[in-house]
Amino acid sequence: LGSDLKMTIVNGLGADDVYRAKFNATIAGGDMPDLMWFPPNQGLKNVPALLEAKFHDLTEYLSGDAVKKYPNLANIPGFAWKTAVFNGKIWGMAVPYGRMGQVYVANEDFWKPVGGVQFDSAQDFFDKAKELLDVKRKKYVLEPAYVNHILQFAYWHGAPNGWRSEGGKLTHYFETDEFHAGLEFALKCQKAQLFWPDPNLPTTLEKMEGGFLGLHVQSFPGFLSDSNQYDWPEKVVVPFAAEKGTTPSWGYGYGSVGFTAINKAVSKDRIDTLLQVMNYLSAPFGTEERLFLDNGIEGTHHTRSKDGDVLLNKKGNAEVITTRQAINFFGNAPETLYLPGKPDITRGIHAAQVELMKLAKINPTTGFFSDTNANKGASSSDTVYQAVKDIVAGRTPLASFKKDILPTWQREAGNAMRDEFEKAIADSK
Structure with a gap:
């Protein structure tokens, strides 16, 4: 150029x-x-x-x-x-x-003793998890990221993606019965010791790979990267109905x-x-430009396998990946979906994507601006999530969420965000 x-x-x-x-x-x-x-x-x-x-x-x-x-x-x-x-x-x-949002990732081998990664309901999940729990061997079922698990549990109940829009009115995820059901189920799991006991676990993937954890939550692009690097049997758990009569959901990312x-x-x-x-x-996948941007110069940064797969060498891993990450955000x-040398895993991931898309919901505020959301959205959510962690850990009663935590969030940020997003959406029509 x-x-x-x-x-x-x-x-x-x-x-x-x-x-x-x-x-x-x-x-x-x-x-x-x-x-x-x-x-x-x-x-x-x-x-x-x-x-x-x-x-x-x-x-x-x-x-x-x-x-x-x-x-x-x-x-x-x-x-x-x-x-x-x-x-x-x-x-x-x-x-x-990647439009695919957070996913529940299981070690398939971990779940084989109870028939694999298949669940009929939240109670079925809970019963199988309890059966696999082995405290003496330090074998737990769930990583200690309570907030991420609550989202997955809420999806089993049909939770919205960020906000729910009905008749021009918005309801935030925190305000829904589905969120509260997810919170209650997380508390139930904690009381049953299903979560890894150290909330600051720094070695989640190592524990998953070793068979000492059964499930963790991962961004889909992160899951793709892990699937490329690790060889333990990862599988996405597609949301299922928490109980008879509920319709599960799942959320797209931006x-x-x-x-x-x-x-x-x-x-x-x-x-x-x-x-x-x-x-x-x-430039899209399959072009010379994308090959260069993602993999550098052939012979210098990458080589080709006998099947034609592009494989970064030591120099490529040292020089290309750092540059590629910065450029790819620009x-x-x-x-x-391209995992060199792993065609079966790639097909499995694609099959999971197809199933997730059948349940996927779009956040109705995507593409609209709220100044309160920009100024206070992240910090106000962090405050709620910290309080939620205290509830799941047993330090704060469950009743405090509806009594104190939610009203405070609504007063300090939630109601203003709702008003601003509703106006922006209405003005766009």
């Missing part, structure tokens, strides 16, 4: 906070680069006004037939573009990411890690050049 790409890569502990601080400092300083990445869920403030003031409106370049000039951008799924749209305008190039916007200080005659750069970075291709 004849373009020299130089990136400022933000990394470190608490990366979300570090990036937000760097982003805000860059905006305030005024010395902005040509391209800036906007994450979808990291608390950036006043995003619509910021975009109007500091960045190019790219609607005329990326909507309708105009996007055909950039075929790799046109290939990005429609759901991924929602995070790049504010006030009816497209403000950047969507960065696609399908995007945000969008990359163009600084308004860039002259309009350079916009096409920058869009061509982003088009290159969005511009990327739609997700593909």
